[in-house]
Every structure is written in structure tokens, then in C-alpha cells.
Amino acid sequence: MNILIVEDEPRLAEALAHILQENDYHAEIVDNGNDGLTYALSDLYDLVLLDIMLPGKDGLEIVRTMRRQGNATPVLMLTARTETSDKVKGLDAGADDYMTKPFEAEELLARVRALLRRQGEVIFDEITCGDLKLNLSTHELVCGPKKVHLSHKEFEVARLLMSSPNQVFSKETLLNKVWGIDAEANENSVEAYISFLRKKLNFLNSTVDINTIRMLGYRIALPEA
Amino acid sequence: MNILIVEDEPRLAEALAHILQENDYHAEIVDNGNDGLTYALSDLYDLVLLDIMLPGKDGLEIVRTMRRQGNATPVLMLTARTETSDKVKGLDAGADDYMTKPFEAEELLARVRALLRRQGEVIFDEITCGDLKLNLSTHELVCGPKKVHLSHKEFEVARLLMSSPNQVFSKETLLNKVWGIDAEANENSVEAYISFLRKKLNFLNSTVDINTIRMLGYRIALPEA
DNA sequence: CCTCAACGATCAAGATGTTCATGCGCGGCT
């Protein structure tokens, strides 16, 4: 795990880096706000420890800019300011947690673990449904010895249906979830993709199939368990 | 937003509920650990405020059970225990944040907002870069009066470059981030997409352009601010 | 049981997006 430390006081920065490195994180130090922002936006880090008072851009501005640009890297603010109003400012600017100096190494590490845990929230990379396995990274749908590649839209539709077997999804729901809200696509597209998927399920000789519920939508039917 | 308060001391529980309700959250109180766990697992709440010492199951056990069962509802632990070792236990059990009593309402609210924000993961829907605006939901690139639609890959490349102006991205980095690690695509594809994007920037008469840094990669050049 | 209308399935064709091989041109080097 890569952690970025944005801190201008060298002794503190080193101490932080040391603590983190002893716990098997990879830590890098940047000592000013301008570089801090650039590095934080790089997406190379899994977490940012951010001081507020910094030469160049301050910590609040950095986290605000990150969030404005859609960067979701967790940020833990670390400052000497203990005022509640400072904490509120930091958290509302977009930080995920806020610690005041001085702090204990153990608590810092626990908070770092808590933030990284959320981040990692490792998505399973496979959905299983009856005799089907959908690989979420390669977009391959496997059934016994056979496999087929799903195109982007096919994959999204399959993922949604397989994620909640037996739940009925209306065409409108599918349009919203797969094509995007506001999408001006035709419901016929949904029908077309259901058709493509059925053809592939058929080719795979899967026991699973897609039911049509007239006027309501579609669902995956699991063969009775 | 629905918040579950698991707290056995009625006065504190009421005070919390009051603070939250004043800020337009819907709050419900449960005064023992057994009900706390049942409610928390119900998926009806967007956040759980959890005391540690409780009749029935204690807070640590509750959060551990939640996580073990795959429940990802954010948990903010609220306790009188100020020992670092308690905080570490709470966070490592699966809590997302930990506050010690007494606490100020403003800080509590800010931490609640921070946790709910993650949950909702409200993505900003625009990146700005020089005179360009990239709409993240419609994939439209706008410059003054003109706009163009970007295809999926064009969009991903543009987003990456625009998210860190002036940073150089190697073709390999672009391949990994846009096409995916393990992707077996050709670096020529990157060149092709850079070419497509330049054509569009040109059509938009943007002052922004994409620099080639020989042997290193590409970057967005912001006209000197 | 038949008819009809509404809904759904499938197909074919065109639009759009993606990949990749090719040839050109520029800049650095000898």
C-alpha cells in the first residue's frame, strides 16, 4: 500500500514515514502544497496523510481540489489545530478523518487501517449464479467447460441480473442502471441484449435462464436448489 | 438519511437523536446490543452510531459480526473510553471512525457527513482544465460555445490527462489505466486516441493542448495561468 | 376456439467505436 505524506516539518514527516514503513506500507513525503496536490491527484497512492498548514496550497485547498476533480483517495488530516471548527472545516472540505497532534502511533495506524480497509473493499471478482460464473475483470461468462466473452453492455446487464437472482428488473431499471439515468436509449435495446444473453446461455448449455415477466421485466431463474 | 443509534443511556441517546434530527436525519434508538445487531444487519440504515458498553452484545462484537456477515454500513463508535488501545480495538473490529465522549455536536455532525459522503460517493460531474470542461456523466467535452461527444476510450484518456494537468503520463501508464492492467493492447492505440483527442481539441478551438514529451509520454499543457 | 391487440423476440442494417498495420515526417545523431 502506498501512502503519501504531505507535511512540511521534516522531523514529523520522517517520523510518520518511519512508523508507516515499519508496518509494511510504502510511504513518500512531499513537503509543500503544490507538489502535494499534484501527487495526490496522480492516483498512485492509496491514502494521503495531509497537514493543513503548508507552504504553497494549504491542506484544505488540496482536498477540495481533489474532490472537485473526482479523486476519491482517502485523506486523513493531521494537524496541530484542535478547535472543533477546524475539524469541521477539514472534514467538510472532503477529508475522511481528522487527527490532532500529538497523536499516538497505534491510533494513527488503526485509523489508516480503517480507511484502507474501506478502500480495498475488494470487490469479489466473480459472481456465481447456478452453474454460471461471471468473471468481473475479463467479462467472461463460464459454464462448465465452455466460456464466452460478453461485450460491455451484455456484461453490465448480466451482472445486474446475476447479482440478485430471482429479483425482477424492469426494462426501465435496466436502462437506468446500465445505460445511465437520463440516457435516451430505447427499451428495445434492453430486449435486444436480453436476446443476446439468452443466445449465449443457450450456447453454454447453462441450466440458468432468463425469464420474461410480462409487463414487469426480466429475471434470472435459478433452477430449483 | 437513516441513522441507527445503539446506546443504553437514555439521556445521551436522546441528545444524539435530537442533534441528528435537527439536521434532517432520521434517527432511531435501540438500547441494547442484541437489538442493535439485528437492526444494524437489516440494511435499513445508512450509518450506525455505536456505543461500546451495552447490555447484551457489546459494540465490538456487533461491528465484528456485521463485517463478518458482509454488512458494510458505516459505523461510528462513540464511547467514554479514551485509551488508545480501546480506539485501536474499535477500529480494528471494523468501525470506520471512533469518537470519545464528551464530544461536540459540530464535530459529530461533520464526521457523520464524512462517513455518509463516502457512502453516497457523490461523484462530481465535471472536470475543468483551462477553458475545457469535461462532463463526467454525459462524456461531453465543452469549450465555450462548442461541444463534442467523447467515446468511451477518448473519455477515459481525456479524464486521466485532465485530472492532472502538466503531469506526464507514459503510454504504458495510459494503457494500464484506460485499457486495464493485463490488457494486451498496442501502444499505438494510445497514439491513435491522442490523435483523436487533438483533433477534437482543435475543433473546439481550445487553448489547451496535448504535448508530446518524446520518449516519456503525453500531458495536458495549460496555457500559462 | 378464434380474433385481436399489445407486448416481446429476433433480425438485419447502419452508425459508431476500436484496433492495428502502414507510410510519412520530424528531430537528433553521426
Add this chain to the structure above:
DNA sequence: AGCCGCGCATGAACATCTTGATCGTTGAGG
């Protein structure tokens, strides 16, 4: 100048997506 290697632009081949047209299916009502 001439060579070399990298990057650029383009077009052909292919994949994917969307849509309208057509045909099948279903179920209510005669």
C-alpha cells in the same frame, strides 16, 4: 546531408451498439 527511431495520421478490418421492421406469443373477450 543522410540515417534512424519515434511519433503521427489514416484507412481498413473488425467489434459493438442501436434501431426499425417483422414475426411470434400471450391473454382477454367474443
